[in-house]
Each structure stands twice: as structure tokens, then as C-alpha cells.
Amino acid sequence: MAVLEDEGYRATAPRRAIINILAEKQEGFTAEEIGNELPAVGRATIFRTIKLLLKAGVICRLNLMDGAPKYSLSSVEHHHHTVCVRCGNVGEFRAATVERLMRGLSDDIPGNIVGHRLELYIVCDRCTGNPDD
Amino acid sequence: MAVLEDEGYRATAPRRAIINILAEKQEGFTAEEIGNELPAVGRATIFRTIKLLLKAGVICRLNLMDGAPKYSLSSVEHHHHTVCVRCGNVGEFRAATVERLMRGLSDDIPGNIVGHRLELYIVCDRCTGNPDD
């Protein structure tokens, strides 16, 4: 919540409402979902606020193969995502191994690596139990 | 080109035209680019054919952070992409290290890993030379 002040933005009611919703979500959510839960807030503001939080690093965007992009709280600053291919739930993980790998890879790549993104497609434990949910 | 027959699709003129264009491109290209080079082919067909080739595994889709998705020939069956953050060019690379990493990671992930996707954001050699192109 302090993010708004830190960046010099105003702590308006719509923004607070959106941030409160996000805090409960944790998991991957779409812009539309937020809009549905806050009918009082205009579409434009939803997207504006999401963009604002993206820039502030509070949430991160995840472009999936199909459908609208999902967002999730970036509870840790650098991390990667797991996406369950069956239920679509999104998780976060962090692995030092990945970062180490990047450094190793830099010799094979024609240019300077400035960032990376890793997505793991999984069948989550919940879905493993229910063959077709 | 044999892809079409292999999957039971018809080898129509528009499809052949599209495939020919793709064969020259190699790099990341958008659906719109293809459309521009083939004004005779309807928009719908461009997208239909792209989807078809995606399913057949001939090309792969790359959802970037902004703008339309890019596609590229999957000249090797499993690979990852480099995206130059300055000029937007897309490259492919393959590294056994990545695959090895996945196996190592599987213990830390709550579920079964069924696939993965890695994108490297780089400043390519060409752009490193020209500070602001």
C-alpha cells in the first residue's frame, strides 16, 4: 500500500480497493476478474492501476499461450512461474540454479543477457489426483 | 510443405504461399507482416494457417511483453528464444544445460513438470554497436 506514496502517486479509493483485492488473490488473476469484483471501478482505471503496479514492481505479468494475460503478486523480487496446464493456476518459485545457469549460458549467446523469463508447465498436485477435473 | 499432407490438410495456394514466405523469414515475424506480403490472401486465412502450423509444430509462438505475438520457424524441435530488447529481433538457441536444469528442478516444484519455456532478453551484437538505433 505504501507503494503509492513511495512513487508519488495518490492513494485514491479505487486504487486501494484494487490493491486490497490483489492482496487476497496471490494466485494468477486477470484484469477482467478484478473488474468483476469491483463493479464500481471503471474499466479504464483497472487497467491504469494494473499498469501502474506493474511499473512499480508490485505485480508481474504473465503472457500465457492463449487468453488474456495473467498477473500475480511478485512477493519476491525475482522469480519464475509455474502454470498448471490443467487448471491454469499459477505459482511462483525461485531457484538459484536458474540464475547460475544464466551466467553459464552467456557464452553461447550472441549479445548481452539483460534479463530472462522462465515458465514451467506442470500438472499440479491437486490436478494429478483428479484425472479430469 | 509435406506437413499439410501429413496432417490431412489440403495443399491450397494460400497455404503454400504462406509457407514459402515463412521459409525465408526464419526470424521472428508477426501475423500482420505475413498479411502485408500477401495482399491477395485474406486476413482470416493468414490466422487460420498460422494456427494450423502452430498445431503441426512447424512454427512456435512467442508472446512478448507488448505488441502482437511473434512467430518463428521451429527449425529444431525444442529450443528457446532470445529477444533483443532494443531492436526486437528474435533468435533461437538450444542448450542441454537448460534441460538438465529442469530435471534438477523437479524436486522443488509441487507437481509434475510437463514442459517449460525460457526467454532470454538480450542486447544483440548489432545493437551493442549502435547505442540508440
Next chain:
DNA sequence: GCTACAAACGATATTCAGTATCAATAACCG
């Protein structure tokens, strides 16, 4: 080569996510 039938086509309308515009509103600072 000709015919028939289904697959595929192109033009158009439509959906959907996201953005621009702009007058009205509400935070913040004094």
C-alpha cells in the same frame, strides 16, 4: 479430363483486451 463434395477461401461483421479522450471529481498541500 470431368464431376461431386467437402475443405478451405475471402469479405465482412463481430468479439475482446486494452487505450485515448475529456469533462467531472477528489487528493493533497497550504
Next chain:
DNA sequence: CGGTTATTGATACTGAATATCGTTTGTAGC
């Protein structure tokens, strides 16, 4: 409290992608 200015919401718009549908065109069988 009042003025300034960021922010809002309604609406219109854009741009990518899809659905519809009458027409065209591969292809298999003759």
C-alpha cells in the same frame, strides 16, 4: 477551507483475432 492537479469513469476507439457464410477450389472417383 480552497485551489491545483492527478485521477476518475463513461464513452469512443484501436488493433488483433475469430465467427459467419456464401463462394471457390482441391481432391478422389469415375
